[in-house]
Amino acid sequence: MRYSQYLLSTLKETPADAEVVSHQLMMRAGMIRKVAAGIYSYLPFGLRSIRKVEQIVREEMNRAGAIELLMPMVVPAELWQESGRWEQYGKELLRIKDRKEAAFCLGPTHEEVITDIVRREVRSYRQLPLNLYQVQSKFRDEIRPRFGLMRGREFIMKDAYSFDVDEAGADVAYEKMYQAYRRIFERCGLRFRAVEADTGNIGGTSSHEFMVLADSGEDAIVSCDSCEYAANVEKAEIRPPQAAAPVLTQTLQKVATPARRTIEEVAEFLKARPEQLIKTLIVQTDAGETVTVLLRGDRELNDIKLCRLLGCNDVELASEELVKQVTGAPTGFAGPVGLKARILADSEVRFMTDAITGANELDAHYTGVACGRDFIVETFADLREAVAGDPCPRCSGKLEIWRGIEVGHVFKLGTKYSAALDASFLDAQGQEQVLFMGCYGIGIGRTVAAAIEQNNDDNGIIFPMPLAPFQVIVTMVNPNDEQVNQAADALYRQLLDLGVEVLLDDRDERPGSKFKDADLLGIPLRVTVGARGLKEGALELQERRSGEREMIPLAEVGALVAARVRQALSA
Ligand code: ATP
Numbered sequence: 001m002r003y004s005q006y007l008l009s010t011l012k013e014t015p016a017d018a019e020v021v022s023h024q025l026m027m028r029a030g031m032i033r034k035v036a037a038g039i040y041s042y043l044p045f046g047l048r049s050i051r052k053v054e055q056i057v058r059e060e061m062n063r064a065g066a067i068e069l070l071m072p073m074v075v076p077a078e079l080w081q082e083s084g085r086w087e088q089y090g091k092e093l094l095r096i097k098d099r100k101e102a103a104f105c106l107g108p109t110h111e112e113v114i115t116d117i118v119r120r121e122v123r124s125y126r127q128l129p130l131n132l133y134q135v136q137s138k139f140r141d142e143i144r145p146r147f148g149l150m151r152g153r154e155f156i157m158k159d160a161y162s163f164d165v166d167e168a169g170a171d172v173a174y175e176k177m178y179q180a181y182r183r184i185f186e187r188c189g190l191r192f193r194a195v196e197a198d199t200g201n202i203g204g205t206s207s208h209e210f211m212v213l214a215d216s217g218e219d220a221i222v223s224c225d226s227c228e229y230a231a232n233v234e235k236a237e238i239r240p241p242q243a244a245a246p247v248l249t250q251t252l253q254k255v256a257t258p259a260r261r262t263i264e265e266v267a268e269f270l271k272a273r274p275e276q277l278i279k280t281l282i283v284q285t286d287a288g289e290t291v292t293v294l295l296r297g298d299r300e301l302n303d304i305k306l307c308r309l310l311g312c313n314d315v316e317l318a319s320e321e322l323v324k325q326v327t328g329a330p331t332g333f334a335g336p337v338g339l340k341a342r343i344l345a346d347s348e349v350r351f352m353t354d355a356i357t358g359a360n361e362l363d364a365h366y367t368g369v370a371c372g373r374d375f376i377v378e379t380f381a382d383l384r385e386a387v388a389g390d391p392c393p394r395c396s397g398k399l400e401i402w403r404g405i406e407v408g409h410v411f412k413l414g415t416k417y418s419a420a421l422d423a424s425f426l427d428a429q430g431q432e433q434v435l436f437m438g439c440y441g442i443g444i445g446r447t448v449a450a451a452i453e454q455n456n457d458d459n460g461i462i463f464p465m466p467l468a469p470f471q472v473i474v475t476m477v478n479p480n481d482e483q484v485n486q487a488a489d490a491l492y493r494q495l496l497d498l499g500v501e502v503l504l505d506d507r508d509e510r511p512g513s514k515f516k517d518a519d520l521l522g523i524p525l526r527v528t529v530g531a532r533g534l535k536e537g538a539l540e541l542q543e544r545r546s547g548e549r550e551m552i553p554l555a556e557v558g559a560l561v562a563a564r565v566r567q568a569l570s571a
């Protein structure tokens with residue numbers, strides 16, 4: 001491609017609304033342009049990188065035996081009603097009507113459509129197992145679209161769905177996808193971890209997320225410092241504390257705590273540490289149930305763990321009125337002593353003695369509180385958010401916390417959708433059996449963004465070779481110099497013949513600004529064609545990542561560059 005004839009304009013200024021570096025650089029390098037919140041056009045330079053990821057994904061999916069198809073983006077409501085998700089799915093599902101007032105949605109994921117296809121097409125166990133995938137635009141009306149392609153509303157996803165005769169078969173399909181995902185993200189040149197994940201409201205029994213390590217990641221991940229255990233914080237288990245001999249030095253006593261409501265205020269006022277307090281949360285579930293949850297004062301509630309324990313979809317803190325109704329006191333003074341309510345507690349609370357809690361009375365707390373003596377808990381469970389240093393659930397190691405970007409997700413779905421949509425097959429005995437499913441997603445645009453998040457410097461993007469829109473940029477120092485122009489053009493043609501993807505910067509611009517653009521665009525190799533080098537019969541080859549430069553004899557440049565590209569792609 002000749003730059004002078006290409007559609008590629010770089011920006012000097014960082015767009016004000018771009019918070020993370022990948023979004024800033026994708027805008028500045030002319031890869032994407034915003035059309036509306038969370039909705040982008042992929043400009044030619046950006047699209048090339050998107051297509052590279054898609055290509056790697058297709059190759060590895062095909063290698064793993066998956067088969068490509070393409071489903072519609074617009075999906076009739078009936079299918080979503082059959083699965084029950086029409087009502088369950090929140091506002092992320094964009095529901096629309098056609099001219100006949102028939103209801104549709106823009107597909108945020110395609111379990112319903114694929115299950116409908118398979119229930120029509122598959123009759124016999126002989127047609128199984130089956131893994132079907134597509135690369136397609138999804139729409140999710142995200143509440144806070146941000147970070148460019150990282151969290152868009154319209155975004156390209158590879159989604160695959162496996163169908164098996166039984167659970168053992170589904171486990172094999174899952175393992176195949178897990179391995180294919182490892183290869184995909186390795187080939188993309190990313191540093192990532194596969195972590196155990198919560199299955200959320202998609203349902204199912206087991207899942208892993210593929211997380212690219214990056215400080216800007218929206219997800220917190222824990223991993224053990226000594227074993228392989230890694231999990232999303234939403235799901236991270238914490239080894240329950242060991243029973244300790246109770247230290248009971250104090251008796252229960254009510255003390256005045258005028259206008260001290262928060263853990264910090266009460267701790268400071270009573271000259272105690274936050275971990276000596278018992279935090280009492282009055283929580284309401286989406287099913288309308290009210291429960292009281294106890295945590296050590298310095299801990300945070302993990303909503304997802306609580307939802308799992310209660311079997312609900314969502315929990316929120318009770319309103320001021322409800323707190324008053326349950327405890328008889330304004331918020332800030334709730335406590336379990338004498339409370340007539342369903343009390344759940346984090347495992348750590350079981351061994352708390354000489355503790356401090358609210359007294360269910362304005363401006364009053366109890367000190368000297370002991371769990372078991374002064375109040376009874378219905379259930380103890382792991383309910384808190386993991387923090388760095390917590391004990392690993394699998395070994396004697398400690399948990400570390402880091403941030404990551406979820407680029408891929410594999411789920412075991414069981415029979416959730418096949419049962420709801422009545423997708424079955426006839427087994428070898430002619431018996432009708434329900435299908436076992438799995439689903440597997442990769443965010444294509446998010447993977448490009450994550451790669452840039454991991455590979456950049458002050459001057460711009462540093463594309464890993466496999467994702468680079470062009471592998472080489474040939475920069476003419478002065479395109480008006482006949483010799484320079486001819487030599488650069490000859491090299492350009494030679495590289496094209498060798499199958500190298502090359503951008504020829506033939507623009508009539510100052511060399512300094514061309515070099516700046518080349519750095520910003522992050523093309524892995526740059527060949528500079530200038531009059532001075534030509535006089536000596538050599539061209540300068542520079543590697544974007546290391547910045548290393550070397551002079552290469554004119555006749556050898558083409559072959560050497562092609563070899564370097566091949567080498568980087570096979571690494
Ligand atoms: P998140 O937790 O980030 O909202 P998710 O768990 O809802 O994502 P999945 O349903 O697992 O997403 O979708 C599969 C993949 O699609 C994700 O792993 C991610 O790479 C990508 N993806 C999901 N939502 C978005 C989005 N809003 N913008 C870009 N990519 C997305």
Ligand code: MG
Pocket residue numbers: 209406408409
């Ligand atoms: Mg996910």
